[in-house]
Amino acid sequence: MNGSYELLEHHAANLEAVRRRITQACAAAGRAPDSVTLLAASKTFGADHVIALADAGQRSFGENYAQEAIAKLELCAERRPDLFGRSPGAGACGWHFIGPLQSNKTRAIATHFDWVHSVDREKLALRLSQQRPEELPALEICIQVNVSDEDSKSGCSPVEAVALALAVAPLPRLRLRGVMAIPAPADEPQAQRQAFAAVRTVFERCRSALAKEPGGHGAHFDTLSMGMSADLESAIAEGATIVRVGSALFGARPPAGQAVER
Ligand SMILES: *Cc1c(COP(=O)(O)O)cnc(C)c1O
Numbered sequence: 001m002n003g004s005y006e007l008l009e010h011h012a013a014n015l016e017a018v019r020r021r022i023t024q025a026c027a028a029a030g031r032a033p034d035s036v037t038l039l040a041a042s043k044t045f046g047a048d049h050v051i052a053l054a055d056a057g058q059r060s061f062g063e064n065y066a067q068e069a070i071a072k073l074e075l076c077a078e079r080r081p082d083l084f085g086r087s088p089g090a091g092a093c094g095w096h097f098i099g100p101l102q103s104n105k106t107r108a109i110a111t112h113f114d115w116v117h118s119v120d121r122e123k124l125a126l127r128l129s130q131q132r133p134e135e136l137p138a139l140e141i142c143i144q145v146n147v148s149d150e151d152s153k154s155g156c157s158p159v160e161a162v163a164l165a166l167a168v169a170p171l172p173r174l175r176l177r178g179v180m181a182i183p184a185p186a187d188e189p190q191a192q193r194q195a196f197a198a199v200r201t202v203f204e205r206c207r208s209a210l211a212k213e214p215g216g217h218g219a220h221f222d223t224l225s226m227g228m229s230a231d232l233e234s235a236i237a238e239g240a241t242i243v244r245v246g247s248a249l250f251g252a253r254p255p256a257g258q259a260v261e262r
Contacts, residue, residue: 011250014249015056015058018038022236025237031236037243039098039245040062044253047076050072051080061093062098064100065099066108070112073112077091098180101120101124103123118144118180120144122167128171128174138174138175141174141177142225145157147195147198148183148184155181166209175220178223179206179223183195189231193237196227196240197238203224223242224239226240227240228243
């Protein structure tokens with residue numbers, strides 16, 4: 001697939017198929033179809049792919065690696081200011097950071113992104129709040145929770161989540177929106193749903209703790225970011241409001257270590 005028209009056709013067909021899956025999962029769960037936002041997880045896919053998907057109508061993009069992401073979003077802004085322009089009010093698309101957060105990347109992330117889904121320590125939230133540029137609106141934040149208890153994954157433990165939410169909510173340049181999780185992959189829908197239900201329980205615990213606090217910082221706590229290409233139906237059944245989908249939109253990712261496509 002080299003031509004941009006072929007790319008557009010391919011991505012537009014995938015986008016339609018994923019949107020249909022979301023609509024059907026919402027119907028099965030008795031939920032409104034617009035209660036779920038599709039976030040396109042575009043890691044390893046270059047600006048051509050992102051622009052093709054945006055031309056097909058996709059508006060939110062998620063990235064995992066700061067360096068790769070910033071080069072890409074600057075290229076997108078340069079080539080398509082109508083979709084990706086970064087001056088206030090310009091550009092129809094938004095960028096979400098969904099990868100592991102490192103202290104030395106928080107300034108770049110606070111400057112270039114609209115959302116960060118992967119806050120799992122208070123120290124990182126403090127840095128993002130201090131480093132969010134004045135002229136930009138508050139950075140939208142989700143707390144990442146590790147419900148599968150795997151050592152290798154990022155995320156705070158479910159028991160730490162409420163304390164972290166209460167610490168993050170009052171930070172001035174952030175707006176705490178909800179909880180994100182990447183449960184361990186499971187083949188059976190029942191096992192998938194069990195993990196997503198555990199995330200929802202953490203979300204609800206945080207929401208009721210925030211509602212009891214003075215200051216109204218829980219007013220925007222409405223986001224459950226969970227579900228990917230293989231399990232978005234189960235996530236929607238358990239209340240997901242953002243599903244993060246990569247391979248079902250862009251195709252299989254190149255193996256790790258291979259050059260990023262332009
Ligand atoms: C890559 C990625 C996704 C999308 O995964 P697919 O299985 O390709 O849909 C979602 N969330 C995060 C955090 C990711 O890194």
